[in-house]
Amino acid sequence: MTENTPDGSENQPAEPLGTPPSEQGAPESKFIRALSAVEIAIGVVLFTLIFIGVMYQVLSRYFPAVGWVGAGELALMSMVALTFITTGYLVGRNGHIVIEVFDGVLAGRKLFVALRIISALIMVVTCLALAYEAYVKIDSEWARASAAIHVPLGLLYVFALIGFLSAAIQSAWKIPYANRPERKLDISEMDG
Template sequence: MLRRLSAAEAAVGGLLLALIFVLTLLQAAQRYLPGGGWVWTGELAQFGLVWLTFAMAGHLAARDGHVTLKVVDTVAGPRVLRLVGIFANLTVAVVCLNLAYEAYALVTDGSQQTSPALDMPLGWLYVIPLAGLLLTTVRSVVAVFLPEPETDDGPAVHAPAVHGAAPDAGPAEHEEP
């Protein structure tokens, strides 16, 4: 189920990235065309960037793909790393759950505000962030119990480097003596 979720998140992320790309190109092309431009292209591209950020948050959390400081990784043992990972994932889950609650309040607000160019109800803007925050919460809770980041082939296996082998060396260099 997590693999299907990852595939769906990656597909949504790819579609949103393509949307941003097309809208940005369209906006640039409008500068050279006679007549007025379509203001909504810039607004939708900005919304797309916000949606992309939240839609991919869970996917990146599951693959340990977020920008992180790896200072603890170089000085701590495996047990300390595991405790730090549990603490970090629980913190992310709590924060995302609180943000999801606020996003839900914005979605169900019933406000009549709309975006300036698209005339889109602003409650709609927060639907994808709400889903992304809930998925990131789920991924963080799963990571507490299943700490290995996912790959396309399943959980990643981290083999320690032996005999000064480079970290990106193939499996043959990582064999135990």
């Protein structure tokens, strides 16, 4: 049903209210929503640390007396940790880099579902291997500290462990829903 607006144009309804379950992406469990919320919260803190570190470096260029060598290290380590911690969130919402060569060719075919299942399984195995390596590195790198702010380097691998475990969980969650459209990264949901 259409309505006329005051300027004489017609208003078309945006979409039907009920989208069939077969056209929806994988539903989010409470655990995945909570995991995503934690990752975003940590990511916001790390992004803030990057901003503070970089702004402090800029300030110290104009006022050398307030210079602190740890500002650059803080920004750099926060950037690395941010990269790791948001891995699972991005994998779960297709915000990571994907090769979509076969998507157009195989769309609507059973091979497309098989391709998505195989790629999700590869992601699970790869992320679990990376999580294991991060776990090993936590112990071996904890004794080493950064030069300026003396943060144990093993702490970076804690962020890697969390991010890769989350990515493995998010990828495994996609497998039963491979025949449905995948969720897309929606920047507006990060607004909080």
